[in-house]
Every structure is written in C-alpha cells, then in structure tokens.
Amino acid sequence: MSHPVTVGRIGWFKTDRQDTWWLEPLLVIVGLGLFAIYSTISAVVLDSHFEYGPYLSPFYEPLILVDWWHFSPAILILWVPLGFRVTCYYYRGAYYKAFFLNPPACAVTGSETKSYTGERRFPFILQNMHRYFLFLALVLNVLLWVGAIKSLWYGGLVGIGVGRSRCRSCRTSPASPGPSGPLELQGGQVRFVWR
Amino acid sequence: MCKTRLDDLDLSNPVVVHPIKTFPLIKDLVTDVSWNFEVNKKIKGFTPAKDSDFVYHQEDADRVQEFRKCIECFLCQTVCQVLRNHDGHDKFYGPRFFVRLAGLEMHPLDTANRLQEIDREAGVFLCNINKCCTTVCPEDIHVTDNAIIPLKERVIDQMLDPILKIFRAIVGK
Numbered sequence: 001m002s003h004p005v006t007v008g009r010i011g012w013f014k015t016d017r018q019d020t021w022w023l024e025p026l027l028v029i030v031g032l033g034l035f036a037i038y039s040t041i042s043a044v045v046l047d048s049h050f051e052y053g054p055y056l057s058p059f060y061e062p063l064i065l066v067d068w069w070h071f072s073p074a075i076l077i078l079w080v081p082l083g084f085r086v087t088c089y090y091y092r093g094a095y096y097k098a099f100f101l102n103p104p105a106c107a108v109t110g111s112e113t114k115s116y117t118g119e120r121r122f123p124f125i126l127q128n129m130h131r132y133f134l135f136l137a138l139v140l141n142v143l144l145w146v147g148a149i150k151s152l153w154y155g156g157l158v159g160i161g162v163g164r165s166r167c168r169s170c171r172t173s174p175a176s177p178g179p180s181g182p183l184e185l186q187g188g189q190v191r192f193v194w195r
Numbered sequence: 196m197c198k199t200r201l202d203d204l205d206l207s208n209p210v211v212v213h214p215i216k217t218f219p220l221i222k223d224l225v226t227d228v229s230w231n232f233e234v235n236k237k238i239k240g241f242t243p244a245k246d247s248d249f250v251y252h253q254e255d256a257d258r259v260q261e262f263r264k265c266i267e268c269f270l271c272q273t274v275c276q277v278l279r280n281h282d283g284h285d286k287f288y289g290p291r292f293f294v295r296l297a298g299l300e301m302h303p304l305d306t307a308n309r310l311q312e313i314d315r316e317a318g319v320f321l322c323n324i325n326k327c328c329t330t331v332c333p334e335d336i337h338v339t340d341n342a343i344i345p346l347k348e349r350v351i352d353q354m355l356d357p358i359l360k361i362f363r364a365i366v367g368k
Contacts, residue, residue: 016213089344103276106327107216114332116281118321128351132358136313150215 010109012101020103028098039078047072054151062143077140084137087130215273219274228269234288237316241299242307251303261341262298264334265291270273271328271338275348290328290338298344300349319343 014119015021043059050057050073059074069076085091101110119127152158204210228239243249271290277283288296296313299305315318328338336342352359 016211039358084358089339093326093339096323097325100322103280103325103327106325106330107279109280110276112280114282116277116283116321116324118277120320124323125355128320128347128355131348131351131356165341171274 001036008113012106012110015105015108017105017107021108023033025098025101028094032095032098043074043078044072047074050074054154056147056151058144058147061147079139080133080136083129084133087127087133089130092127172191215269215271217275217279218269228272230284231267231269231272231289231291234292235295237312238288238292238295238299239307239309239312241302241305243304244306247304249304249364255301255303259298261304262294262301264336265294266334267291270331270333274327274331276323276325277318277326281321283318283321286316287321288316290322290343292317293319293322293346294336294338294342297346300346305365310350310353313346314354319346319350322347 039059042057050060051063056063057074059078061078064073064076097104103110117124119125152160201210211243212224214220214224215228218228218230221227269291271294272278276288277287278289293313296309296317299307300309300313322339322343324339324344326339329336329340332338
C-alpha cells in the first residue's frame with residue numbers, strides 16, 4: 001500500500017443516521033429471543049406433552065424413543081434445524097447485527113477491534129458447515145412431510161383438524177432455505193453452463 | 196448516497212451531506228480513496244485461454260454483466276464494518292473488490308485461479324453477511340448474494356470442506 005489507512009475508534013452506537021435504525025435489531029432480539037424461549041420450553045421442559053391422537057409436535061418429528069436417551073426426544077432431532085438456521089446466511093446477517101452489534105445497523109458503530117477474524121477462525125468458521133446442515137434438513141424435511149400426511153388420518157378417516165394447521169415441513173422447508181439456498185448445493189457455482 | 200434525488204428527500208428539514216468515513220479526509224467532501232486503487236492492482240486480471248473463441252452463452256454474459264455496473268463510488272467500502280469499524284485495510288479488500296473478483300471468477304472464458312487470494316489476501320471470510328454494501332449500492336448490485344456468498348462457497352468447496360478433501364484424495368481429483 002502507498003500509505004496506511006486507519007479509521008480509529010469511533011465509539012458505540014455513533015452514527016449520523018436520523019431514522020429508526022435501532023428498530024430492526026430490536027425486533028430481531030425480541031422475535032428471535034421469544035422464539036428461542038418458546039422452543040426451549042416446548043422441546044426440553046414440557047417433554048411429556050408432545051403427542052395427541054395423530055398429532056405430533058413438529059419439534060419431535062420424527063419421534064425417536066430409545067432406552068438409552070433419558071432426556072427429551074426433541075433434542076435428538078432439533079439440532080438439525082437449529083444448526084441449519086444458525087448457520088443460514090440470512091440469519092447470520094440478522095443476529096450478528098442484533099446480538100453481536102457487529103455492526104448494530106449499517107453505518108452505526110458497534111464492536112470495534114483490530115483483531116477481528118470474522119468467520120475464518122473458531123468458532124465462527126463452523127458457520128461454513130451450512131451446506132451439511134442443509135443436506136440433513138432436506139432429509140428431515142421428507143420425514144416431516146410423511147408425518148404431516150399421517151396426521152391427516154384419524155380413526156380410519158381422512159380429515160383436517162385445527163391441530164393440522166401447523167405446517168410441519170415449514171420448519172426446514174427447502175422452499176425457504178434463505179437467499180443463498182441453492183448455492184450450497186452447487187458449491188458456489190452459478191446456475192448456468194460453464195462455471 | 197451519490198445518486199439520491201433531492202425530490203426524494205424531506206426538504207422541510209436540513210439535508211446534511213458528509214464525506215465518506217472510511218477514508219482519510221482531504222478537504223470538504225473530498226476523501227483520499229487511493230487505497231482502493233492499490234488494492235485493485237493486486238487482483239489478477241482477466242486471463243482467457245490462448246485459443247478462446249469468445250463465444251459463450253448469453254446467460255453467462257448476463258451473469259457477469261451485473262458486476263460491471265459498478266461505478267466505483269466506494270459507498271460499499273465506506274459502510275463495510277470490516278473497514279469502517281475494525282480497520283481491516285491490511286487484511287480485507289472490501290465489497291467493491293469482491294464484486295470485481297466475482298466478475299472474473301465467473302467469467303466463462305477466464306482460466307486463472309484466484310481462490311487462494313480470495314481466502315487469504317482478500318479475506319472473504321471477514322465478511323459477516325450484514326448486507327450493508329448491498330443496501331447502499333446505487334447501481335443495485337446484489338453484492339452479498341451474487342458476489343460474496345458465491346465466492347465464499349467456492350473457497351469452502353475447493354479449499355476448506357474436509358469431507359470433499361477426503362473424497363478428492365480417494366478419487367484422485
């Protein structure tokens with residue numbers, strides 16, 4: 001370089017923006033935080049109220065009941081959609097802003113460190129396992145659809161109840177894997193002919 | 196932003212214009228962005244094979260055309276938190292140059308391999324996908340989705356993925 005460029009420390013939440021830049025990260029903190037609390041209670045704490053008639057809580061689908069596992073059966077399943085969502089490019093962008101303040105919003109100063117290593121060092125290098133969580137989520141998605149179809153049968157008849165309105169397969173649906181979904185399947189290659 | 200129209204703004208309040216923040220201020224609204232041109236020199240240019248006939252699919256041409264819309268306003272560089280907040284100028288090229296690298300890497304006739312550079316010197320993994328570069332781009336280039344994420348996935352695919360490394364060692368490719 002012809003000369004070094006250095007910005008210097010600016011300070012937390014310094015910005016010239018005059019809009020409500022704080023609203024989006026706040027909504028992510030509230031929305032994602034409440035969902036995390038609800039999911040933990042539903043899947044781990046209330047682990048004996050997950051099945052009624054043909055209905056199975058989507059957190060427990062597919063149901064794995066084995067003697068050697070003494071905790072909630074949901075834990076045997078949920079690491080797949082959890083890993084898929086945590087490593088999703090879209091979610092990463094949202095929670096790096098909201099929870100890590102890196103940055104809190106565009107052109108708003110948050111974390112400032114010269115030793116920043118991004119996603120090239122542990123633990124964040126593990127974000128690059130997103131493709132494998134996608135493969136596992138696609139397998140799980142088939143099992144969720146099987147469960148969804150099975151729940152249509154009640155007492156030998158086909159029907160749709162109120163409990164059926166919860167879309168199981170939306171949990172890991174390949175229709176919503178995030179904006180970069182197919183890229184993991186293609187190894188970053190473009191969708192057309194050559195490269 | 197450099198293409199903001201005054202009639203899009205609320206003119207009942209004062210309109211405040213600042214120089215961009217990630218580069219040294221020279222005077223008034225003028226900043227020294229020469230660092231960017233030094234970075235640009237480090238990137239290996241378009242390298243076609245000697246016998247290229249320059250005939251390729253329209254879709255491939257369309258794909259890289261998006262990256263050629265860049266007018267080098269450097270708004271993406273100034274809003275990028277790696278440069279702006281973490282002073283990453285010595286280890287990160289910035290979004291503008293990932294756009295250029297993506298345009299070269301995805302060109303159907305280019306033969307150079309820049310993945311090592313994209314990983315190490317350019318520091319693509321310092322990007323944390325916050326999409327601020329895409330938000331401010333006056334040319335509506337989808338910097339994150341169409342340039343940075345595909346480059347990351349290419350590096351993962353060819354250099355980082357342990358399972359693919361084992362697979363390639365077995366099949367000899």
